[in-house]
Amino acid sequence: MSAQQQVITIDDISADNAPAIYVAGGLGQFFEAVKAEVTGEVPDLKTAKGRARIASLAATVSKSKTAVEKPGRDYLKRLKEMPKVVEAELREFVTKMDSLRDATRQPLTDWEAAEQARKDKHVDGIQAIKDLAVFEATPTAAQVADIIAQLELVEISDTWEEFLAEAAQVKDQTLAKLRALLAERTQYEAEQAELIRLRAEAEAQAQRERDAQIVREAEERARREAEQRAQAERDAAAKREAEAKAAADRRELELKLAAEQSERAAAQAAREKIEAEQRAAQQKIDDERRHQQVLEQAEADRAGAVRLAEQERIDSERRQAEAAERARLAEIARANAAADEINRQAVAREADKAHKAKINRAALDAFIAGGMTEECAKQAITLIAQRKIPAIAITY
Incomplete structure (x- = not known):
């Protein structure tokens, strides 16, 4: 039976000779034969042919096992x-064959894992460069400049191995994006600084106008108070003059009455004549008094007209001041509206740019998914966006 097993190979196994093969220790010869076949040579892992040979030997083990x-x-x-x-x-x-297969393929498995780790390291490094141009929120110009300085320090040398060209290209592209973004943010921040300066100037001008208005109002109050004091002094003088005249008239009347009484006592016979003269004198006094009252009423009317005219002048100046204040406030509102419009347009430009970038990114991903390289896809999108491709356009 031993002699028979020595001449039987795996390909000779059949139902007829199975009883002589599938016995205790009967399969050892086949394991040793396969082991001798796959371990009899040491393929070179550094060559594709050597790696393929290892895979082929492992497949031979699986085939022999089956x-x-x-x-x-x-x-x-x-x-x-x-x-x-x-x-x-x-x-x-089966256990020994599986172990033999795994042991036979282990050098290739280890090499493939190391090779994949090496490639992953370079791919991660390239992605890290790309990520430098990706921001969760809009950065400041200083932040972009700092990132550019960091990226410029990234060395592109032979350590990148076969990824050297791609790493250099990605670095240049990322630097170009960051420098364009730096220019945009620098311009935007300069515009914002100019807006702040204009607002400050407008506020300063408004404050100067308010101060000037306060000075004018103070001067006007002082002028009105001086005129009121002068008018009060004139009214007091007129009142004193009227009172003095009334007192003189009363003294004159008293003297006349005394004289009349003396004359009545001295010449009773001429009483009627004297009484007639007295009535005439009294009539004259009454006429003079009424005339004085008319003059005083006319003077009062004239003073009232002057005060009314002065009040109308004051009201006119107040209305002019109010109109000037409304014009000043309208000018400030117009300046603020202009500044807000500039700011709104800047925000709209940023939103439109982000919207277009999102659509261009979706188109780029679609081109790449369709089989184009990233560089070709970017060139295609650029040409379409610049309307250099007839009958084709990107809808934003």
Whole structure:
């Protein structure tokens, strides 16, 4: 039986010679034969042919395992009286074959893992460069300048191996994006600074106008108070003059009455004549008094007209001041509206730029998904956006 097994190969296994093969220790020769075949040479992992040879040897182990296992399984079904012996033998054989396969392929597996780790390191490095141009929020010009300085320090050398060209290209593209963004943010911040300066100037001018208005109002109050004091003095003088005249008239009347009384006592006979003269004198006095009252009423009317005219002049000046204040406030509102419009337009430009960048990014991803390289996809989008491709446009 031993001599028979020595001339039987895996390809010779059949249902006829199965009883002589699937016995305790009967499969060891096939394991040793396969092991000798796959371990008899050491392929070179540094060459694609060597790596392919290792994969082929591992596949040979799997194929040989199947070639021995399948007939054994078929034979086992027919040998219900020996299931434990055959199953144990097959299990041991399969385990050793799997271990042999894994051990045979292990150098290739280790090399592939190391190679993948090396490539992943370069891919991650390139992605890190790209991420420098990605911001969660709009950065300041100083922040962009700092990132540019950091990126310029990234060395592009032979350490990038086969990724050298891609790393150099990505660095240049990222620097170009960051420098364009730096120019935009610098211009935007300059515009904002100018807006702040204009607002400050407008506020300063408004304050100067308010101060001037306060000075004018103070001067006007002082002038009105001086005129009122002067008018009060004139009214007091007129009142004193009227009172003095009334007192003189009363003294004159008293003297006349005394004289009349003396004359009545001296010349009773001429009383009627004297009485007539007295009535005439009294009539004259009454006429003079009424005339004085008319003059005083006319003077009062004239003073009232002057005060009314002065009040109308004051009201006119107040209305002019109010109109000037409304004009000043309207000018400030116009300046603020102009500044707000400039700010709104700047915000709209930023939003439109972000919107277009989002649509261009979606188009770029679609081109790449369709099989184009990233560089070609970017060139295509640029040409379409510049309307250099007839009958094709990007809808924003």
